[in-house]
Amino acid sequence: MMLCCLFVLMYGCDKMLEDEPFSLKKTPNNSVALRLDGYYYENYSNDSYVHVLIFYRNGVMIDGGSAHSTVEFENWFRDNTFKSIIERQKTRWGLYVINDTIIKVETIVPTGWLHRFAYTKFGIILNDTTIHFYKNKESWSDVSEAIDDTFHFKVFSPKPDSINKYIP
Numbered sequence: 001m002m003l004c005c006l007f008v009l010m011y012g013c014d015k016m017l018e019d020e021p022f023s024l025k026k027t028p029n030n031s032v033a034l035r036l037d038g039y040y041y042e043n044y045s046n047d048s049y050v051h052v053l054i055f056y057r058n059g060v061m062i063d064g065g066s067a068h069s070t071v072e073f074e075n076w077f078r079d080n081t082f083k084s085i086i087e088r089q090k091t092r093w094g095l096y097v098i099n100d101t102i103i104k105v106e107t108i109v110p111t112g113w114l115h116r117f118a119y120t121k122f123g124i125i126l127n128d129t130t131i132h133f134y135k136n137k138e139s140w141s142d143v144s145e146a147i148d149d150t151f152h153f154k155v156f157s158p159k160p161d162s163i164n165k166y167i168p
Contacts, residue, residue, distance in 0.1 A: 019116045020139055024095040024106045026167060027059045031098045033125045039159065040131060040151035041070055053105070053131075053151055056162040061096045062086060063107050070154055083160055090166045091116065101125045109138075121147075129153035 029036075039054045052064030052073050064082070067073045076082035086092045094107035101124055109119040117140050123133035131151045137144040 019090065019108050020118045022095050022106055022108070022167075023118055023120070023139065024097055024104065026095055027097055029055070029057050029059055029096070029098055033098050033101060033128060034103075034131070035128045035153050035155075037157065037159075038153055038155040039064070039073075040153050041073075042149050042151045044149075051149075051151075054159055055096060056159075058162055059095055059097065060162040060164070060167055061094045061105060061107075062160065062162070063092055063094060063105075065092065074156060077156070077158075077160055086160065086164070093164055093166045095167065098125065103131060105133075121149075123149075 034040075034055055036055055036057055039052050041050045041052050043050055049066045049068060050070055050073065051066050052070075054062040054064060064073060064086075067076070073082070076085075091108055091110055094105055096103060096105045103123045103125055105121045105123070107119055108116045110116045117138055119139070120137045121133045122135040122137070122144075123131045125131055129152060133147055133149040133151070135144050136147050
């Protein structure tokens with residue numbers, strides 16, 4: 001009996017540890033709505049930090065997270081610090097699709113200890129160097145959250161590679 005309970009518990013825990021799959025499909029970006037020869041950044045927290053997003057022609061994106069400045073990010077890109085971080089973290093990778101001037105970005109977000117959910121940001125492409133994200137939606141909820149995040153483009157080369165083990 002004890003062995004049976006242990007098996008059921010292990011099977012259930014295994015299912016809880018699975019990440020939710022992406023709802024978006026990897027779709028090449030054939031649009032010219034965004035520049036792809038660099039990255040997009042947003043200043044926040046009284047301009048003390050920047051948040052970086054990197055988009056690729058193959059429909060993959062990287063949520064770079066935060067740093068104190070774009071210069072700090074660029075140094076991480078150059079010295080491979082950034083590469084070693086994103087290679088270990090599935091939550092840095094995502095997919096995006098563009099439909100006219102609307103962009104949807106989806107990542108996997110840790111929302112608890114045992115399970116990670118898909119999380120979608122909705123935005124408007126104001127021009128090829130500016131994206132305004134206006135809504136977040138967690139896959140497990142019918143409720144969306146209004147946001148006001150504006151990302152600006154910065155030319156940078158070489159960008160980190162989009163090849164990863166999380167999105168085939």
